[in-house]
Amino acid sequence: MIDKRFKIANKIFKSRLIVGTGKYKSFSECAKAIKTSGADIVTVAVRRVNISNKNKARLMDYIDPKKITYLPNTAGCFTAEDAIRTLRLAREIGGWKLVKLEVLGDKRNLFPEMIETLRSTELLTKEGFKVMVYCNDDPLMAKRLENAGAVAIMPLAAPIGSGLGIQNKVNIKIIRKQTKLPLIIDAGIGQASDASIAMELGCDGVLINTAIAKAKNPSQMAEAMKLAVISGRKSYLSGRINPNLYGSASTTNKGII
Amino acid sequence: MNIKNKIKITVNGKQMQIIPKFTLKSLITKLKMPLNKIAIELNKKIIDKNRISKIRLKKGDKIEIVHFIGGG
Numbered sequence: 001m002i003d004k005r006f007k008i009a010n011k012i013f014k015s016r017l018i019v020g021t022g023k024y025k026s027f028s029e030c031a032k033a034i035k036t037s038g039a040d041i042v043t044v045a046v047r048r049v050n051i052s053n054k055n056k057a058r059l060m061d062y063i064d065p066k067k068i069t070y071l072p073n074t075a076g077c078f079t080a081e082d083a084i085r086t087l088r089l090a091r092e093i094g095g096w097k098l099v100k101l102e103v104l105g106d107k108r109n110l111f112p113e114m115i116e117t118l119r120s121t122e123l124l125t126k127e128g129f130k131v132m133v134y135c136n137d138d139p140l141m142a143k144r145l146e147n148a149g150a151v152a153i154m155p156l157a158a159p160i161g162s163g164l165g166i167q168n169k170v171n172i173k174i175i176r177k178q179t180k181l182p183l184i185i186d187a188g189i190g191q192a193s194d195a196s197i198a199m200e201l202g203c204d205g206v207l208i209n210t211a212i213a214k215a216k217n218p219s220q221m222a223e224a225m226k227l228a229v230i231s232g233r234k235s236y237l238s239g240r241i242n243p244n245l246y247g248s249a250s251t252t253n254k255g256i257i
Numbered sequence: 258m259n260i261k262n263k264i265k266i267t268v269n270g271k272q273m274q275i276i277p278k279f280t281l282k283s284l285i286t287k288l289k290m291p292l293n294k295i296a297i298e299l300n301k302k303i304i305d306k307n308r309i310s311k312i313r314l315k316k317g318d319k320i321e322i323v324h325f326i327g328g329g
Contacts, residue, residue, distance in 0.1 A: 020329030030327060045328025046296075048269045048321065054289045059325050075328045085301075089323050092296035092303050160329065187329075209329030 003237055006204060008182050009098055009130035009151040011069075015039045016199070017229045018071065018184065020209025023161075024218065027062040033212055034063060037222035041069045043100055043207065045076070046086050046093075065094055071132070073100040078113065080120040087129060099124070100154070100186075102134040110160040110187075114141050118148055125149030134186050137171040139178060146181055153181050154207060157198065158188030161210040165194035169201060176202040192221075192228035199232025200240075264316040275314060282310040284320070295324050 005012045019039040024030035034042055042063060050056050063070075072090030074083040080103065087099050101120055105113025112135050124131045125148060132152035133145050142153045155175060158164035165188065166172065176183055185198040186207040195206045208225055215221035263274040268284070275284065281304065285292060297304045298321040304312065314320075 021327035022329045024327060027327075043329055044325040046323050047326045049288075049290060049295060049324045051269050051271065051288055051322065058291075058294060059327055060294050070325065072325070073328050088303055089296040089298065089321075090325075092306070093294065093323070093325060207329075 003233065006182070008132065011098070013040050013069070015041075015226070015229075016205040016233060017195070017226055018043065018205060018207040019212060019222065019225075020207065021059060021063065022075075022209055023213035027057055027059060029218055030059075030213070031062040033218040033222040034068065036219045036226070037212065038226045039068070041071050043071045043073050043209070044090075045073055046090050069098070070094065070096060071098060071100050072096050074102050074120075077103050078105070078116070079103070080116050080123055083116075083120045084123055084127070087124060088127075091129075097128060098130045098132065098151070100132045100134060112136055112156070114138070118144055121145055121148040121150050132182075132184070137168050137175065139171060139174045142175045143178060146179055150181065152184055152204075153179055154184045154186035156187040157185050157194065160187040162188055163190030163211055164188055165190050166197055166201070169197070172198070172201050172203065189225075192224040195225050195228040196232035196235070199229055200236045202236055205229070264314070266314055266316070266318045266320060268320045269322055278313050280310055281312040281314060281320070284314065285309060285322075288322070290322060295322050297322055 006016050015038045017037055017039050018041045019034055019037045020043045021030050074086045077083040077086055083103050090096055103113050103116045103120055104110055121131050121133055130151045132154055133150045134154045137155040157166040182204040184205040184207055185203050189195055189208045189211045198206050206229055212218050212222045264277055266273050266275055292306055300319050
């Protein structure tokens with residue numbers, strides 16, 4: 001089965017792995033991991049410039065936005081107004097329209113506040129943004145986001161940064177069946193096999209930050225994730241065998257001595 | 258210029274003193290901010306970076322200068 005291209009808001013991307021740029025020890029470590037990950041989209045956040053240390057290194061000095069698509073996020077936003085203000089500023093920095101919406105509702109578990117997320121999706125879409133939406137794994141809410149104009153549905157596998165892996169495969173499968181939009185697992189991946197599982201469930205992509213950035217060897221983990229995503233996708237497309245309770249010998253009994 | 262003539266503004270939450278009629282462009286230049294890597298808000302309104310030389314700062318203005326940092 002030939003794979004279709006990975007397309008978000010009519011733009012084709014080579015890699016199905018999207019990588020976050022937070023939590024790295026240094027910008028150079030981050031840049032190295034992004035390179036080995038093969039990702040062509042990275043998430044970034046909008047924050048105040050440090051005006052007292054003008055010579056401090058900037059992310060844009062290490063990761064060239066002309067070569068890698070910057071996906072500005074709304075990390076730290078708890079209302080639609082916060083999210084819109086942040087993304088308008090992001091757009092002003094470089095003209096980005098493709099954005100990652102993330103409106104949180106709880107500082108501890110970092111679960112998305114879905115009422116505000118839905119409202120933000122509507123408002124941002126009306127303003128011309130192409131909104132990739134971090135959401136919970138609720139199929140009904142995913143449908144609402146789709147109707148509100150989201151360009152990608154990005155349910156969590158588990159809480160952000162938890163590394164717990166996919167907690168509710170059934171919901172992810174249901175969302176997969178109901179939507180033609182890009183479905184990207186965002187948050188909760190812990191190791192390469194989690195990324196493979198996400199792809200085997202039929203997801204179009206995976207977004208990973210902490211599992212790479214906080215690994216002992218981020219660059220090597222980035223490569224592991226890249227291979228896991230490719231592997232999981234191929235496995236999904238190849239059509240797995242039906243699981244069976246009993247054994248089925250690989251060697252025929254015909255001609256046995 | 259006498260310090261009494263200076264006006265107070267807030268930049269990224271920090272108070273600064275500038276001479277009257279100081280433009281937003283002068284401020285950005287003074288802070289050595291690369292214009293292509295930042296966005297500017299003046300009193301919660303986003304400012305078109307092509308217009309900053311025409312904007313004169315006033316007492317009590319609140320300016321936010323943001324850029325991209327690492328995030329997930």
